[in-house]
Amino acid sequence: MTLQPLFNYKLLLKSLFNKRRVGNNVLLKSGRIAFSYILSVIKKKNPQINKIILPNLICEEIITVSKTHKMNISYYSVDDNLNFNINEIEEISRDGNNIILFVNYFGFKFDWEKIKLTNNSNNIFIEDNAHVLKDLNQKNKSTFADYTFSSLRKLLPLLSGAEISSRNNDLNLIQSSRIPDFGELIYSIRSLKKKRSGISKLGHSLNNEDKNIMHIDYLSKYILDKYHFSYNQITSQRRKNFNFWKDYLSSSNLISMRSIDKDQNICPYVYPCYAKDDREYHKWLDWGKSNNITIIAWPKYHQDTLKCVPDNFLKKILLFPVNHQFDLSNIIG
Ligand SMILES: Cc1ncc(COP(=O)(O)O)c(C=O)c1O
Numbered sequence: 001m002t003l004q005p006l007f008n009y010k011l012l013l014k015s016l017f018n019k020r021r022v023g024n025n026v027l028l029k030s031g032r033i034a035f036s037y038i039l040s041v042i043k044k045k046n047p048q049i050n051k052i053i054l055p056n057l058i059c060e061e062i063i064t065v066s067k068t069h070k071m072n073i074s075y076y077s078v079d080d081n082l083n084f085n086i087n088e089i090e091e092i093s094r095d096g097n098n099i100i101l102f103v104n105y106f107g108f109k110f111d112w113e114k115i116k117l118t119n120n121s122n123n124i125f126i127e128d129n130a131h132v133l134k135d136l137n138q139k140n141k142s143t144f145a146d147y148t149f150s151s152l153r154k155l156l157p158l159l160s161g162a163e164i165s166s167r168n169n170d171l172n173l174i175q176s177s178r179i180p181d182f183g184e185l186i187y188s189i190r191s192l193k194k195k196r197s198g199i200s201k202l203g204h205s206l207n208n209e210d211k212n213i214m215h216i217d218y219l220s221k222y223i224l225d226k227y228h229f230s231y232n233q234i235t236s237q238r239r240k241n242f243n244f245w246k247d248y249l250s251s252s253n254l255i256s257m258r259s260i261d262k263d264q265n266i267c268p269y270v271y272p273c274y275a276k277d278d279r280e281y282h283k284w285l286d287w288g289k290s291n292n293i294t295i296i297a298w299p300k301y302h303q304d305t306l307k308c309v310p311d312n313f314l315k316k317i318l319l320f321p322v323n324h325q326f327d328l329s330n331i332i333g
Contacts, residue, residue, distance in 0.1 A: 001293045001331060003270060003321040004279065005157040007188040015226035023136055025163050026173050027216040027224070031130040031151035032061040034164040037214065038147040039069040041171060042099060042124055042240045049124070052099040053092055055084060056309050057317075062101070062128075063302035071099070073307045079144045082106070082138070083229070084225060086114045096122025102145070103128040106269045108258050112144045114191050130154060130162075131157055131269035133238075136224060136232040140165055154269060156221035156229065159184040165241070180217040188219075235267040241322035244329055246269035253280050254318065270319040272298075 024301075042049060052071040054062060057078040061194060066073055076088045092099060100119045100123050102110055107131075115125070127145035133155040140148075142216045145167065152161035159180050164171060197240070243259055249256070249271075257272040275281035281297070288295030298319045309315060322328075 001295045001321050001326045001328070002190075002323055003296060004154055005323055005325050006169055006190060007157050007159055008014065009188070011097065011157060011223050011227050014145075015223055018226040018228060021137060021225050021292045023281070025136050025140075026171060026175055026223060027152070027177075028149075028162045028164050028173075028214055029160045029216060030153075031128070031149055031162045032065050033214055034149035034162040035062060035126070035128070036065045036068065037067065037148065037164060037171070037173075038070070038126060039165075041067060041166070042147075045170070046097070046124070049097050049099060051097065052101065054101050055103055055315055056305065057082075057105070057299065058101075058305060059299035060302040063305055066302075073304070075305070077107075078314075080255070080257060080313045082108055082110075082195065082272070084110065086118065089115075090118045093118075093120070093123050098122070098123045099126060101126045101128055103130070104132050106131050106258070106272050107133065107267050108265075116144060119222075133231065133234065133269075134163070135229075135268040136163070143167070152224070153220070154200045155234070155267070156224075158223060159188055159217050161220045161224065163217045176215045177218045177221040178213060178215050180219055181213065199204070231267075235265075237324035237327065238268050239266070241324070241326070241328045242268045242271050244332075245273075245320045245322070248328075249273065249320075250330065252284075254284065255313070257317075268322050271322055272317060273318055274313040275318060278316070281318065284318055293331075295319065 028037065038083070038089060050070065050072055050076065052066050053074050053076060055078045056075040063073065074092050074093060077085045079085070084102070089100065102115070102125065104110055104127065107329070108209060125145045127148040128142060130146055130151035131154060147166050150163045152158050152163065164173070215262065239260055246256060253276055254273040255276065257274065260266045260268055284295055285297060296319045298317050
């Protein structure tokens, strides 16, 4: 069982006779490309801005992109329930002229209300929705963020795709699409492979990301335009799988980071938890390998971030898959 949905050519065939969706979403290749584009727009409009404030629970890709744009990076802390420390953010951003990134980790929405109360007139906010499933047929909800981006292939069976949006409509992008690249085509036949544990290196690894390829690939765009995804069904199966892990792991020593019980609308990207010690951490990674279930150690930190990450739960987070293409109760007895 994989973390991310497997691409399925049948969806292309099933889309053939459907009407094309009308929408004005702008879709780029990936979350990191969208983030990079947002930074270039901000820098062009505000050449004085050269500071970015990021959570200390953040993947390598975001740091690499920030460094490409010559940003000075500061970090704020995230606790083991995925809440950020607003006092710390206020302290670091007091002088203004910062870009501040907030992440809706694993589909759990953070609380904008806390941010609205701070003195933030001179800062620019980016909302990272890479782990959030959004129905593209629905209009963008107004958000406090100046810019937002997502990463569609993390929750839908696509080869690429990331929605990018701006509150002030200053992106100046025209929707276009391109032929899938070699990595994506290889990724598309991943579902035919039998054994699939561990992290796939194909598709969007840092090294094969060509910054000149900006747009979503043609196959993924076609599916998004014409296939009728059932967002309710996807959410419901993902929630079922999430609760499966909650029960299955209740007798283990793993500590759950969040619950979905209080909010029926949450569509989880994964079941996030952390291990108390290294032994438990490696035990579950090995368990995933021997059971052909992709459990990942997240995030892969950039070496610069590692210096700012305390030696606690932040280095022992495990993500268990809730991919809606599988029903865990049929896989694990
Ligand atoms: C929180 C977060 N933001 C952004 C990204 C980048 O998204 P993508 O893989 O689509 O480039 C990732 C994944 O790598 C992520 O986990």
